[in-house]
Amino acid sequence: xxxxxxxxxxxxxxxxxxxxxxxxxxxxxxxxxxxxxxxxxxxxxxxxxxxxxxxxxxxxxxxxxxxxxxxxxxxxxxxxxxxxxxxxxxxxxxxxxxxxxxxxxxxxxxxxxxxxxxxxxxxxxxxxxxxxxxxxxxxxxxxxxxxxxxxxxxxxxxxxxxxxxxxxxxxxxxxxxxxxxxxxxxxxxxxxxxxxxxx
Numbered sequence: 001x002x003x004x005x006x007x008x009x010x011x012x013x014x015x016x017x018x019x020x021x022x023x024x025x026x027x028x029x030x031x032x033x034x035x036x037x038x039x040x041x042x043x044x045x046x047x048x049x050x051x052x053x054x055x056x057x058x059x060x061x062x063x064x065x066x067x068x069x070x071x072x073x074x075x076x077x078x079x080x081x082x083x084x085x086x087x088x089x090x091x092x093x094x095x096x097x098x099x100x101x102x103x104x105x106x107x108x109x110x111x112x113x114x115x116x117x118x119x120x121x122x123x124x125x126x127x128x129x130x131x132x133x134x135x136x137x138x139x140x141x142x143x144x145x146x147x148x149x150x151x152x153x154x155x156x157x158x159x160x161x162x163x164x165x166x167x168x169x170x171x172x173x174x175x176x177x178x179x180x181x182x183x184x185x186x187x188x189x190x191x192x193x194x195x196x197x198x199x
Contacts, residue, residue, distance in 0.1 A: 015124045018140035023117045029154040030106040038156050045077045046086045078158025080198045084111035085156045108156040116153030116160030126167040161198035
């Protein structure tokens with residue numbers, strides 16, 4: 001039965017260690033160059049592209065927010081990630097006021113990275129809430145060390161957000177059915193919307 005009870009100390013230690021390991025192993029890739037799909041998303045829906053007129057220095061032409069929210073000429077805009085990445089990069093620009101390129105790979109990837117790391121704990125918590133805490137502890141480590149999982153966490157794409165919202169939607173759906181309170185039904189609907197909007 002899904003509950004809101006606090007997990008046992010051993011569960012919190014094992015899963016917390018898996019979260020730390022996942023974060024530590026994937027953090028070094030946050031600042032690496034953007035790859036093809038990331039670059040396309042940054043250029044078309046998150047930031048914009050540089051244009052240069054003869055005799056003038058290159059100038060950034062930023063994309064409109066309507067492009068971030070709706071552009072889908074090519075199936076490459078993972079909407080929720082694009083919105084969060086744009087907000088994260090805009091915050092970085094506001095705080096650092098960069099003179100050169102107006103983007104930071106780390107800032108662009110930070111929302112997906114945080115979602116991916118947190119999802120390790122949410123998957124474990126889902127199993128613990130359904131009566132399988134030991135399986136949840138094992139799953140946390142299996143996910144944290146899985147090569148495909150590690151591939152997608154530090155990318156400015158929607159996959160890591162799917163990793164987070166899928167178990168969250170399942171847990172909240174179970175809680176809504178078992179508990180029946182409106183807050184769980186509303187939260188379950190919101191998590192499902194976020195799941196579909198992520199990819």
